[in-house]
Amino acid sequence: MSTRLTTVEPRTHQWHHMSRFEGVIAMATQPVGPQLRKTGIGVVGDVPWGTHFFMFYETKEDLLDTLVPYFKAGLEAGELCLWAVSDPLTVEDARDALRKAVPEFDRHLAHRSIEIVRGRQFYLSGNHPDLGRVMRTWAEKTDSALARGYAGLRVSGSTAWLERKYWNAFSDYEDEVNKFISSWRMTVLCTYPMAGSTAAEILDVTRTHQFAIARRNGGWEVVETSELKRAKSEIKRLNDELERRVVDRTRQLADVNEEMKREIIERQRAEEALQEAQADLARVRRALDMGELVATIAHEVNQPLTAIVTNGNFCLRRLESATRNLNEVKAAITEIVSDGSRASAVISRIRGLLTKGTLNRTELDINQMIQYATVLLRNELTANRVSLRTELACDLPRVPGDQVQLQQVLINLIINAIEATSRSTHGMREILIRSAKNPDGLLVQVQDSGPGIEAELANRIFEPFFTTKAKGIGMGLSISHSIIESHGGHLRTVPSSTGALFEFTLPADDAGVS
Amino acid sequence: MSATESIVFVVDDDPSVRRAIKRLVESVGLQVAHFGSAQEFLRSERAAATSCLVLDVRLPGIGGLDFQRELAAANIRVPVIFITAHGDIPMTVRAMKAGAVEFLTKPFRDQDLLDAIHIALERDHTRRQREAEIATLRERFESLSAREREVVAMVVSGRLNKQIAAEIGTTENTVKVHRSRAMEKMQAESLADLVKMVERLETLPEKAS
Numbered sequence: 052m053s054t055r056l057t058t059v060e061p062r063t064h065q066w067h068h069m070s071r072f073e074g075v076i077a078m079a080t081q082p083v084g085p086q087l088r089k090t091g092i093g094v095v096g097d098v099p100w101g102t103h104f105f106m107f108y109e110t111k112e113d114l115l116d117t118l119v120p121y122f123k124a125g126l127e128a129g130e131l132c133l134w135a136v137s138d139p140l141t142v143e144d145a146r147d148a149l150r151k152a153v154p155e156f157d158r159h160l161a162h163r164s165i166e167i168v169r170g171r172q173f174y175l176s177g178n179h180p181d182l183g184r185v186m187r188t189w190a191e192k193t194d195s196a197l198a199r200g201y202a203g204l205r206v207s208g209s210t211a212w213l214e215r216k217y218w219n220a221f222s223d224y225e226d227e228v229n230k231f232i233s234s235w236r237m238t239v240l241c242t243y244p245m246a247g248s249t250a251a252e253i254l255d256v257t258r259t260h261q262f263a264i265a266r267r268n269g270g271w272e273v274v275e276t277s278e279l280k281r282a283k284s285e286i287k288r289l290n291d292e293l294e295r296r297v298v299d300r301t302r303q304l305a306d307v308n309e310e311m312k313r314e315i316i317e318r319q320r321a322e323e324a325l326q327e328a329q330a331d332l333a334r335v336r337r338a339l340d341m342g343e344l345v346a347t348i349a350h351e352v353n354q355p356l357t358a359i360v361t362n363g364n365f366c367l368r369r370l371e372s373a374t375r376n377l378n379e380v381k382a383a384i385t386e387i388v389s390d391g392s393r394a395s396a397v398i399s400r401i402r403g404l405l406t407k408g409t410l411n412r413t414e415l416d417i418n419q420m421i422q423y424a425t426v427l428l429r430n431e432l433t434a435n436r437v438s439l440r441t442e443l444a445c446d447l448p449r450v451p452g453d454q455v456q457l458q459q460v461l462i463n464l465i466i467n468a469i470e471a472t473s474r475s476t477h478g479m480r481e482i483l484i485r486s487a488k489n490p491d492g493l494l495v496q497v498q499d500s501g502p503g504i505e506a507e508l509a510n511r512i513f514e515p516f517f518t519t520k521a522k523g524i525g526m527g528l529s530i531s532h533s534i535i536e537s538h539g540g541h542l543r544t545v546p547s548s549t550g551a552l553f554e555f556t557l558p559a560d561d562a563g564v565s
Numbered sequence: 566m567s568a569t570e571s572i573v574f575v576v577d578d579d580p581s582v583r584r585a586i587k588r589l590v591e592s593v594g595l596q597v598a599h600f601g602s603a604q605e606f607l608r609s610e611r612a613a614a615t616s617c618l619v620l621d622v623r624l625p626g627i628g629g630l631d632f633q634r635e636l637a638a639a640n641i642r643v644p645v646i647f648i649t650a651h652g653d654i655p656m657t658v659r660a661m662k663a664g665a666v667e668f669l670t671k672p673f674r675d676q677d678l679l680d681a682i683h684i685a686l687e688r689d690h691t692r693r694q695r696e697a698e699i700a701t702l703r704e705r706f707e708s709l710s711a712r713e714r715e716v717v718a719m720v721v722s723g724r725l726n727k728q729i730a731a732e733i734g735t736t737e738n739t740v741k742v743h744r745s746r747a748m749e750k751m752q753a754e755s756l757a758d759l760v761k762m763v764e765r766l767e768t769l770p771e772k773a774s
Contacts, residue, residue, distance in 0.1 A: 349650050350623055350650035351650075352650075353650035353671040353672060354579040354581070354582055354650060354671070355579075355581060356671065356672045357579075357582050357585070357648070357650075357671040357672040357673070358579065358581035358582045358584070358585040359585075359672070360672035360673075360675075361582070361585035361586055361588075361589050361672070361675060361678075362585045362588065362589075364589060364674075364675035365585065365588045365589045365592055365675070368589070368592050368675075369592060372592075379588070382588075383585070383588055386581060386584065386585065389581075390581050393581070
């Protein structure tokens with residue numbers, strides 16, 4: 052520390068450059084904590100380390116009223132105190148006043164927790180002010196205070212000793228103190244005698260300190276200097292700026308948030324549209340498949356039927372007419388019989404095509420297929436206000452099967468259920484799909500809350516072309532039945548207390564498949 | 566029209582259906598010729614008799630509706646009766662617009678088919694008769710000399726002999742001779758008759774099979 056002090060230039064009376072204080076500042080700079088110091092001066096309250104303020108006083112009482120509580124608070128807060136007194140106060144005055152105010156004052160004195168010195172002595176070296184030394188003293192005191200376990204340094208300096216010719220130099224010193232004190236663990240209260248101070252001097256003092264205490268209307272008041280006001284307004288401006296930016300940023304974030312929300316909604320819509328499109332596609336495909344199937348059946352079956360009907364008509368005409376030619380009639384009847392067999396063969400072939408021709412077996416997860424079917428039909432379900440419930444067993448074996456065909460069966464059963472529930476005029480529109488394990492594979496049930504199946508129709512519903520629907524062609528259940536049979540399972544209706552209950556089984560291995 | 570001169574063509578890819586229709590149609594005294602495809606029909610040598618075509622919509626190769634269009638394009642004006650296993654409305658509309666006599670769904674009532682065949686034959690007979698008449702008229706018209714044709718054209722446009730004579734630079738008497746020769750050759754009994762004949766020659770198509 053001392054070696055660094057030697058680097059400071061020899062003092063001169065004219066010093067205007069802060070370089071003079073650089074070493075001091077580097078040394079005295081300490082981490083300044085955020086905690087506030089009690090000033091003991093009611094009107095000032097608490098201040099942070101690095102506070103440099105001043106008061107103009109008129110009387111000795113003014114000084115004592117302020118400085119005694121100032122140092123009392125410092126001693127109580129464990130700060131090292133340095134009181135440089137000047138006229139009209141003497142060191143004795145100060146000591147007596149403190150002794151009265153501070154209970155264990157002598158102990159503090161004995162510990163050198165407080166030093167009371169004559170201002171003149173403190174600031175002057177010979178007859179000239181040695182303000183570089185003063186600065187170094189502050190730095191040393193602060194360091195030693197901290198080294199000795201004090202919280203920091205509390206100072207009051209007096210300027211009553213100051214001769215006018217030193218004013219400018221002192222003002223510069225105060226300026227430097229004001230600049231650098233903010234990083235020091237130190238508070239400074241400077242006292243200026245009001246009497247004899249010129250307006251220019253008052254302005255200088257005000258400029259070089261953070262704020263002033265002044266007596267007004269019999270009480271003390273805090274007067275902010277323009278510098279502080281500026282700083283405060285700058286802080287306020289920065290704060291406002293910060294706040295504005297926070298608001299801006301918040302708004303931007305809110306906008307982005309909104310945008311994201313919109314995107315999410317958009318995406319949800321797109322997904323819904325996609326699902327609708329899928330459902331539509333499934334429906335259209337089903338209709339097309341059905342339409343094509345119907346056309347094929349119509350054509351293939353109608354050809355022999357046309358021949359049968361025409362030949363039959365011919366026979367009738369011949370039998371009714373006078374010119375009977377039994378050989379001709381016999382030939383026609385022979386063709387009728389053969390065309391009848393042909394029609395029946397067509398039907399068998401179509402059923403064979405449907406069930407065996409396109410089998411493409413893979414291992415299937417029936418629960419996944421049920422869920423997929425419900426997704427495909429979601430639109431249909433909501434449009435008919437039907438709620439669908441699933442009770443799916445989780446320990447199901449995978450079954451070998453043709454995914455497209457079994458999906459067709461599921462969709463068919465669910466659509467039938469939707470249409471059945473829509474026909475019921477009362478109560479809940481509900482469909483329940485269950486999957487369960489059964490001894491040789493699994494079981495799927497589709498139950499609806501519709502009117503159910505009339506007993507006398509129960510054994511006809513799987514016949515081709517049997518339908519109870521206004522626009523049905525009566526192939527759905529028949530085809531579904533064939534598909535399940537071709538998978539080695541069974542599709543049947545089960546008597547149920549509510550609505551219709553269809554169930555099918557599928558074996559877990561291929562044993563049952565013919 | 567005479568039934569024995571008429572022939573019913575049947576085009577259906579199903580031999581059973583063809584045979585049954587042939588049997589039925591023949592039972593009412595009409596001749597039947599049947600084919601398994603449109604191409605077969607086109608390749609056949611067909612007598613220029615009154616005829617109609619019973620045509621299946623669904624045929625191997627070219628379908629019945631397209632075949633109908635091809636027939637029209639080839640100026641083969643045989644009346645068509647469609648039979649189909651699965652007729653829909655657009656198909657029916659298309660066929661009828663293209664001049665089909667009837668559109669029957671298989672299996673049809675025998676009487677419906679026979680009625681349609683009779684209507685079709687009647688229509689074809691009428692057309693053939695009309696075309697034969699025109700052919701005769703054309704023959705007669707072609708026997709006229711150039712001058713006679715010129716005179717006929719002016720006569721039917723309502724000009725007087727005198728005017729015609731002035732226009733072609735001859736005497737009224739010469740015009741009268743041309744005119745009576747033309748009337749004779751055309752076998753027209755009156756001026757009105759001649760006008761009608763010329764109108765028919767002008768408005769009807771040149772030639773048909």
